[in-house]
Amino acid sequence: MRYLGNKTKLLAEIEAFAKKRGISGSTFFDCFAGTGVVGAHFKRLGYRVYSCDLLRSSYASQVALIEVSEVPSFKKLFAQKEFKRGFTFNSFKDAVKARVKAGAHPRMARAVTILQRFVEPEEGLIFRNYAPSGTHGRRYFRDDHATKIDGCLLRLRHWFREGVLSKHEFYLLLKAVLEGSDRVANIAGVYAAYLKKWQSNTKGQLFFPTPEIVPGPPGRAFCGDVNELVEQIYCDVLYADPPYNTRQYAAYYHVREVMAELHRVDDIAEYEKKLYGKTGLRPYDDLKSEYCMRRREDGQQRCEKAFQQLIEKAKAEHIIISYNEEGIISNEAIGRALARFSGVKNFDARRNYRRLRYRRFRSDSNGHNGRTYKVLKGQDADCVDEWLFYGRAKSAKIKKKSLK
Ligand SMILES: C[S@@+](CC[C@H](N)C(=O)[O-])C[C@H]1O[C@@H](n2cnc3c(N)ncnc32)[C@H](O)[C@@H]1O
Structure with a gap:
């Protein structure tokens, strides 16, 4: 499906990124689910999946892909x-x-x-x-x-x-x-x-x-703001793919x-x-996302604040973040939040970060609304880098007690 940020083409990469870091477990939370394809992929791998998105249209896909396991x-x-x-x-x-x-x-x-x-x-x-x-x-x-x-x-x-x-x-x-x-x-x-x-x-x-x-254990879909839900979902892996620009x-x-x-x-x-x-x-x-807001409040952008709070509240052992190089949250801010989650001073980018290059989804590829994309130095206009970040919880703070 055509959807901004759809990860269909990156599923194998996300799975490989997780495997390489020794991530295993039985529960997976796709907390900005969009089309639901990432959660569905991990459901096929045997995880019990939780998923969430602000939008009702996403919820329809999530229920169909994540909750339904039998016809x-x-x-x-x-x-x-x-x-x-x-x-x-x-x-x-x-x-x-x-x-x-x-x-x-x-x-x-x-x-x-x-x-x-x-x-x-x-x-x-x-x-x-x-x-x-x-x-x-x-x-x-x-x-x-x-x-x-x-x-x-x-x-x-x-x-x-x-x-x-x-x-x-x-x-x-x-x-x-x-x-x-x-x-x-x-x-x-x-x-x-x-x-x-x-x-x-x-x-x-x-x-x-x-x-x-989708074969696999039946999961649970939610429609709403993930920052209000995240504390209630105890999971082995939290996967977060937030919006990366100001377009709601x-x-x-x-x-x-x-x-x-x-x-x-x-x-x-x-x-x-x-x-x-x-x-x-x-x-x-009622459906505006903080992750699309770059206005500063108390010296911090609203999107960064929302992201930081999400990571602080997460009840996960492993966190994987997808973000886009053109995004409004800086990679330093993502690294800082994950370092805190892991109880270390600095984020280890060498081990816990990966750049994936892929062809961008261009909503205006036929030039009808005349928008031009910012092209980063040394970059092909049709290619964009997706970042993957990893963090591991500092302690065994995960009690298996999620919402039913
Ligand atoms: C980059 S897209 C996710 C794409 C998804 N991974 C896929 O493959 O289809 C970001 C999604 O986050 C949702 N979103 C934005 N703010 C949210 C929030 N506070 N809570 C839950 N979902 C949110 C948007 O509605 C959108 O579907």
Whole structure:
């Protein structure tokens, strides 16, 4: 999935970094989870994973990847009378078969195919706010894609509220809708703006991918500020990949956030009235991250203060930090916090630090919003260094007593 800071390409490196430092254990906390891919990777390795993120859209992925370890039954969904006849159609059976052939579990394939083929389009909030024929003429989604997304979100909302879908079933299907929608969104990587011209990715059909069920011990996902949670999670490994610049994820992914929280909204009309500005932004004061704030308070940047507090409160034996060379927290500040955590005077950069070079995710790679990136001296404009840091707790302060 396109997501700022997505670590899919660095998973093997992060695993190797951990192994090289002799890290082992049974619990892993991915505390800025984003897409959830890092937690999912360590779940596959056998860890019981905790994960957390501020955003609801991330929470959908986290539940699907981290909490679900077995394909749910979808019993009540499959028993819905309205689908009985449709299940006998060859077109439905073929669509399910095609997904199974591509590796999906038959029940999972059947559930997603219901959304894909039986749920009727509706003119709902997504159409009204993010499609050209909607109230505001915005061009995030083609009209037909927007109405299909609305149809599915409203159905999921209804099924969730009426108990037709369990929590796991709901989030698996919501993840499918979020990912399918993302593939046809008319954006340059992030939802901060839509593009005037329809991009080639918007031309195809809206297809909901079948969510993968990640093997491994079932974990636990959280939605909220990690600094408020971290003290309650006792883990062997804490992995922290905080935002590294002043761009708030809640603003950059606001349309996804709206999609991911509609099921929680009681009064959609009231909620909709609050969307504002050129892009139909969801008000996001409640989702602002301290890690994106460089303003100084009491002689310290807010992002550095938040980071320092996180490390001080961590109940982990091992800490791995991912950060970006272009980030607003200095590597000295990261090193200082880890040295304190390890009870040593100076951070040992030779042993506990690694630089990884990789091709950057460019949300504006086609140059549509004209942003230019700061290119560090001696650096290729398309490459960026990711830093990995390691710290080990000074004492056995870890009691295995996490939240259930
Ligand atoms: C660099 S991204 C993480 C990317 C992730 N490792 C991946 O591979 O997809 C940073 C994430 O931190 C989240 N975030 C920012 N501030 C947070 C906070 N205080 N508590 C929890 N999550 C936060 C953002 O919503 C964003 O998803």
